[in-house]
Amino acid sequence: MPQVHLCEVGPRDGLQNAKQLMPTEAKKAWIAALAAAGLKEIEVGSFVPPKLIPAMADTEEIVKYALGIRGLKVVALAPNLKGFQRAIAAGAHKVTFPVSASRAHSQSNVRMTPEQMVDEVRKCAAWPHPGVEIEGAVSTAFGCTLQGEVPEDDVVRIATELAGFCDGVALADTVGYANPAQVKRIFSRVKKEIGEKLEGAHFHDTRGLGLANALAAYEVGVRAFDSSMAGLGGCPYAPGASGNVITEDLVFMFESMGVSTGIDIEKLLLAREILVKAIPGEPVYGHTPVAGLPKGFRAAA
Amino acid sequence: MPQVHLCEVGPRDGLQNAKQLMPTEAKKAWIAALAAAGLKEIEVGSFVPPKLIPAMADTEEIVKYALGIRGLKVVALAPNLKGFQRAIAAGAHKVTFPVSASRAHSQSNVRMTPEQMVDEVRKCAAWPHPGVEIEGAVSTAFGCTLQGEVPEDDVVRIATELAGFCDGVALADTVGYANPAQVKRIFSRVKKEIGEKLEGAHFHDTRGLGLANALAAYEVGVRAFDSSMAGLGGCPYAPGASGNVITEDLVFMFESMGVSTGIDIEKLLLAREILVKAIPGEPVYGHTPVAGLPKGFRAAA
Numbered sequence: 001m002p003q004v005h006l007c008e009v010g011p012r013d014g015l016q017n018a019k020q021l022m023p024t025e026a027k028k029a030w031i032a033a034l035a036a037a038g039l040k041e042i043e044v045g046s047f048v049p050p051k052l053i054p055a056m057a058d059t060e061e062i063v064k065y066a067l068g069i070r071g072l073k074v075v076a077l078a079p080n081l082k083g084f085q086r087a088i089a090a091g092a093h094k095v096t097f098p099v100s101a102s103r104a105h106s107q108s109n110v111r112m113t114p115e116q117m118v119d120e121v122r123k124c125a126a127w128p129h130p131g132v133e134i135e136g137a138v139s140t141a142f143g144c145t146l147q148g149e150v151p152e153d154d155v156v157r158i159a160t161e162l163a164g165f166c167d168g169v170a171l172a173d174t175v176g177y178a179n180p181a182q183v184k185r186i187f188s189r190v191k192k193e194i195g196e197k198l199e200g201a202h203f204h205d206t207r208g209l210g211l212a213n214a215l216a217a218y219e220v221g222v223r224a225f226d227s228s229m230a231g232l233g234g235c236p237y238a239p240g241a242s243g244n245v246i247t248e249d250l251v252f253m254f255e256s257m258g259v260s261t262g263i264d265i266e267k268l269l270l271a272r273e274i275l276v277k278a279i280p281g282e283p284v285y286g287h288t289p290v291a292g293l294p295k296g297f298r299a300a301a
Numbered sequence: 302m303p304q305v306h307l308c309e310v311g312p313r314d315g316l317q318n319a320k321q322l323m324p325t326e327a328k329k330a331w332i333a334a335l336a337a338a339g340l341k342e343i344e345v346g347s348f349v350p351p352k353l354i355p356a357m358a359d360t361e362e363i364v365k366y367a368l369g370i371r372g373l374k375v376v377a378l379a380p381n382l383k384g385f386q387r388a389i390a391a392g393a394h395k396v397t398f399p400v401s402a403s404r405a406h407s408q409s410n411v412r413m414t415p416e417q418m419v420d421e422v423r424k425c426a427a428w429p430h431p432g433v434e435i436e437g438a439v440s441t442a443f444g445c446t447l448q449g450e451v452p453e454d455d456v457v458r459i460a461t462e463l464a465g466f467c468d469g470v471a472l473a474d475t476v477g478y479a480n481p482a483q484v485k486r487i488f489s490r491v492k493k494e495i496g497e498k499l500e501g502a503h504f505h506d507t508r509g510l511g512l513a514n515a516l517a518a519y520e521v522g523v524r525a526f527d528s529s530m531a532g533l534g535g536c537p538y539a540p541g542a543s544g545n546v547i548t549e550d551l552v553f554m555f556e557s558m559g560v561s562t563g564i565d566i567e568k569l570l571l572a573r574e575i576l577v578k579a580i581p582g583e584p585v586y587g588h589t590p591v592a593g594l595p596k597g598f599r600a601a602a
Binding site for chain 1: 444445446447448449450476477478480481482483506507508509510512513515516517520543547550553554557558559560587588589592595596597
């Protein structure tokens, strides 16, 4: 049976953009419920300065808690060597580095050019990190609200450079500009350059194309997807960015296609209840949670 | 340049399910604005008993009005010979007949078995209808909220029968159960049986898969799609049905892929304003209208 691997990024990408802070204990309960639903990989936080993103101030504690969940790969984001060192110290299994292909977004997000950011990740890769996986995530890979079009050659070049010293590379549509034709084209081009090092796809649903883009990526061989429960998410330094692909609907799409996600949709909806209760004023999205499963629905696995 | 043909079904599928009645004059203004945005085909109403669906009571007047819009194909739905005769008298260019593949939905919707409904459409096709195109729309073709699974063989059989005397056949996911793998499989099977008579795809966005399903259909050669502005829609006799694929997002998806729809998105948003003002309490959907077009966006045509 065909399979895909999902990484839940809500606790990081979602909560960093939420208007409300989720209390640390609620984060733990939510992450535990996500893992109980079958998520095998969760991006639980980011090691950025707490004064810049207060919602991520408890990332160290959250990483340590998540390490206690059997079978869960614990991911954290880091924007530089300092963040990487904190992630290693906390014990994260995997650290993801955002490298904007857009010059304008790169300056806004990390105050570096894309080349400087690639160098920063290279420096991290050279730093001792026994047992810690490194992912280079090419962000704004499909366009940028600041810069507009992002040349595909820039995306391919950055992904190829990152593949030289990262364990895996992901392509991210940070601001929801991607379309299915472009997704197929760019993923195929990058795959041709870096082969199996091309891992994941990270889509936002800003213009409603999240699932269509995920389908397009699946059709060109992508088997790892980021998504965010209830469609939370965005980027604090990318104006106009909005929520990620919705985990609940993405799971429903794949399972209904006969592609196993390893995730139990009923249990996923229990995790959603925890989320909704913990940040009650936050807008939440998702069609499947509202409509329910089809009569006679059978999951893939 | 690749092209798709869109039929706006909001004035029929959308308004028949809206809680508010749209005044006749507002309907006319909305339809005119849709046509001005580039829609070449609009399903403007249905010839059903007004006491059953009051929102469709003015269909005759609306058809006559729409006939005055240059270059517009005016479509009406009819559930039986009586409705067909009214549609012919009003001057509709095309009449679409819903034929449920689900026995349970067929009884609920038209109080006939699928076989009886096929016979009813056959009777209509035999009735003189000079210059009027007939479409057989196989509804609940991907599942049914009442019956659950709908056997694919039933869908293929009904579509093939309808192709014997209709000008075209469409497949409709009336209740939003379809998934992309199923869409590819069933459209391919039906295409093999009836070839060019297979015309359109009608998807609902109930579980968020509307655009992904449209993409899947496009990939197996479908070039005609129904959609509804602001995602209005449903089926009054199919519990749990909700809105159609959203015209605004569908147009954005295709145009951004380089597939021409012939529709001007900016003008489409003007038509949306008319809709929103005419039924102000109605929930409206759509990502692209909220997010706006990407910076530097270029339409396909």
